[in-house]
Amino acid sequence: AHAPVRDRGRHPPAVVFQFPGQGSQFAAMAAGLAGSQPRFASLLGDGADRLQACTGVDIHGLLQGRVDDARAMDTAWSQPALVAVQLALARFLRLHAIEPQAVLGHSLGEVSAACLAGRWSEDDALTFAAHRGRLMAELPEGAMLAVALGERASQAWCNDDISLAAVNADTGCVLSGSPAAVQNLQRLLREAGIRCRRLRVGRAFHSAMMDPILPALAAVVPESGCGAGGIAFHSA
Numbered sequence: 001a002h003a004p005v006r007d008r009g010r011h012p013p014a015v016v017f018q019f020p021g022q023g024s025q026f027a028a029m030a031a032g033l034a035g036s037q038p039r040f041a042s043l044l045g046d047g048a049d050r051l052q053a054c055t056g057v058d059i060h061g062l063l064q065g066r067v068d069d070a071r072a073m074d075t076a077w078s079q080p081a082l083v084a085v086q087l088a089l090a091r092f093l094r095l096h097a098i099e100p101q102a103v104l105g106h107s108l109g110e111v112s113a114a115c116l117a118g119r120w121s122e123d124d125a126l127t128f129a130a131h132r133g134r135l136m137a138e139l140p141e142g143a144m145l146a147v148a149l150g151e152r153a154s155q156a157w158c159n160d161d162i163s164l165a166a167v168n169a170d171t172g173c174v175l176s177g178s179p180a181a182v183q184n185l186q187r188l189l190r191e192a193g194i195r196c197r198r199l200r201v202g203r204a205f206h207s208a209m210m211d212p213i214l215p216a217l218a219a220v221v222p223e224s225g226c227g228a229g230g231i232a233f234h235s236a
Helices: 031-036 038-055 069-073 075-095 109-116 122-137 151-155 179-191 208-219
Strands: 016-019 102-105 143-147 162-169 172-177 196-198 232-234
Touching: 016 075, 016 109, 031 038, 038 075, 038 122, 069 075, 075 109, 075 122, 102 109, 109 122, 109 232, 122 208, 143 179, 151 162, 151 172, 162 179, 172 179, 179 196
Parallel strands: 016 102, 102 232
Antiparallel strands: 143 172, 143 196, 162 172
């Protein structure tokens, strides 16, 4: 057994759990930690089992690296897999007495944050992530581009085919749109000497291309609980 992490200072540290969105996934993610930490492997396996029981989505192969990166890029699989990994890692940290005072997430990461804050049960979070991923996977392909620009400068590059998807920092935003529009935008930005990078996603998240699924997505949002454990949930 591992001893819990203890603070030796005067005051306990303020801990915040932050959960990323889609684009951070890859085949066999968390496999290294699962291979060296049996308790984490058990938590991750339990999450994958619960997801399969609730939705029929089997992510065991993705988590164990028995599928290629194309499956890891598939929104229908990657979204529930990311939530399963995030919840398992959060629970593993809490086993070692690392308790968050607050949680927040970017995009899909808000699903995990809501669960840790007691707003949703783990089954609800996994099920909603699977529904969200499936609905988005049914949409036309899209692309996203991280750009080294602020919000106002990024908006200057937006048009009917390109949306401002996220404002991550004073000089860091994400633009989103159809693959052809994003490819053209990437070329123009590079010609202008502006750093940019394509994200590992297959859909144009946080853009007008998501609008067709909004009614169906709203219909499967779980009921929200009152929270638990004094963990603050910060949502954009």
